[in-house]
Amino acid sequence: MSPRRTPAAPRTTKAGRRPGGPDTRGEILGAARKTFADNGFTATSIRAVARAAGVDAALVHHYFDSKDELFIEAMALPVDPRAIAAAILDGPPDELGRRIATVFLGVWESTDDGRQRMKAIFRSVVGNDEVARMMREGITSLIIEPVSRSLGVPDAHLRTSMVATQLIGLAIARYLVGLEPVASADLPTIIDRLAPVLQHHLTG
Amino acid sequence: MSPRRTPAAPRTTKAGRRPGGPDTRGEILGAARKTFADNGFTATSIRAVARAAGVDAALVHHYFDSKDELFIEAMALPVDPRAIAAAILDGPPDELGRRIATVFLGVWESTDDGRQRMKAIFRSVVGNDEVARMMREGITSLIIEPVSRSLGVPDAHLRTSMVATQLIGLAIARYLVGLEPVASADLPTIIDRLAPVLQHHLTG
Missing domain, CATH: 1.10.10.60 (Homeodomain-like)
Structure with missing residues (x-):
């Protein structure tokens, strides 16, 4: 994410609009x-x-x-989805499945804070229709659409969205529901299981 | 499910235990x-x-x-998981993926009541740790384990659980979150997308 600019003194605004305060x-x-x-x-x-x-x-x-x-x-996203999209697209098309699995699981597994934020986001998406709508529209615009465009096939959007379904389910089973043996399998094992399946969704 | 037996007159019970009443x-x-x-x-x-x-x-x-x-x-399950397991196992092993996709989506799409019940179950599994535990243990015992045993390979339980992750994510994206174009694609299209991927999880 770009570094935050230091707030300058608030400018004069139109009538009825508050100028910038401390919060x-x-x-x-x-x-x-x-x-x-x-x-x-x-x-x-x-x-x-x-x-x-x-x-x-x-x-x-x-x-x-x-x-x-x-x-x-x-949304307090733990990572910038635009950086996720860039990391996914940076490499050969026949390794897309593996890159997607690695990048997605990296968000969950690299820090405790990241995992807690992802869990909170997943719980509110599933439990709240308004959150579901804004997240699905945001993630579609920031990740699914750029990846779909890179595929360059007519059904690319469906293919990329099917990838999203597999990732959503894996995350819920492994991190929220604790479905065994998916929950305690080591990360390379899970990536090895996911990679060919995601690749099939995209180019199979 | 087996037909419910008609309640007979309650028998005498041990001291301190209530006999059967109307409810x-x-x-x-x-x-x-x-x-x-x-x-x-x-x-x-x-x-x-x-x-x-x-x-x-x-x-x-x-x-x-x-x-x-x-x-x-x-749990007010809309179908008997034992019947689901039997339907999945009834056919050639190389069509397991298609049968699982067809049977699972049938539970969601055959009746409005079934879909509403499944949505309620999914929301409570994701939102509540106790519900998550009882459902994952119950579904593991009643569906995942019988299907795993039929595969007869050492990593069968992981393979079958990976199938469960894909189904969980598909259901959440299509029925709870409304992720397009997965949400409004017709049923045969979704089954065609799922079948080879589920088969790969099981025998690929």
């Missing part, structure tokens, strides 16, 4: 969470978040480079 | 849900459920043929 960034994130939840990722604009926060759109842009970045911060 | 069956199911949740499927016995319900074990046996049946009723 302006936090208030913008709160408004973003609500707006993404109400309208989904696709229909949410920086302008709509600014309106919900009662600040000028320029002030939102002051703290966040783009809608994507606002989403990543508002 | 005895419902009370036994409530006690079973609590006992399965507290102790998991594996460690729960008919005797323990009877103790929790304050009735004689013979009375539990009067209403329910076995612990398996008590579990199926207590």
Whole structure:
């Protein structure tokens, strides 16, 4: 993620809009969470978040480079999905399955904090329709669509989404439900099981 | 499921144990849900459920043929997992993947009631550790283990559990989260995508 810019002195804003205060960034994130939840990722604009926060759109842009970045911060994602997409696409197409398995499981297994955040996200996606909608739209836009475009086949979007189903189920079985022996198998074993199946979804 | 036996007049029970009343069956199911949740499927016995319900074990046996049946009723499963296992195993091994996809998705797609019950079960498994434990133990015993035994290879249990991960993720993406185009693809398309991947998990 790009380094956060230091907040400058708030500029004069239009009548009725609050200038930036000490917790302006936090208030913008709160408004973003609500707006993404109400309208989904696709229909949410920086302008709509600014309106919900009662600040000028320029002030939102002051703290966040783009809608994507606002989403990543508002959802407390442990990694930047754009970096995930880039890592997946960086290599030969016939090893896509293995790269996807390695990158995805790396998010869960590299730090305790990352795993806890992923568990919280998965639980709210499954338990809450609004969270489900914003996450599926956000992840579709930031990961599934770039990977689909790289495949260059007509049914690419279905293929990439089937990969997502296998990853979602693996994560739930291994990290949330504790289904054995998937839960305690070592990481290389799981990657070896996943890689050919993900590759089949993409190019089989 | 076997047809329910008509309740007979309650027999005399040991001191301190209530004889069967008009809602005895419902009370036994409530006690079973609590006992399965507290102790998991594996460690729960008919005797323990009877103790929790304050009735004689013979009375539990009067209403329910076995612990398996008590579990199926207590969890309000829309189908009998033993029938699922039998349907999966009834056919040539090289078509296992297709039969599993067809049978599993049939549970979700044949009736509205079945789909609603499955959604409720999935949400509680992901949201609640006790429900997760009893369901994973129950499904392991009633479906995963019989299918694993039929494969007759050393890593059969891991292979069958990997099939479960793909099915869990497909169901969550299609029915709970609405991930497109998986959510609105027609059933034969989804089965065609799943079948070779499930077969690879089992015998690839």
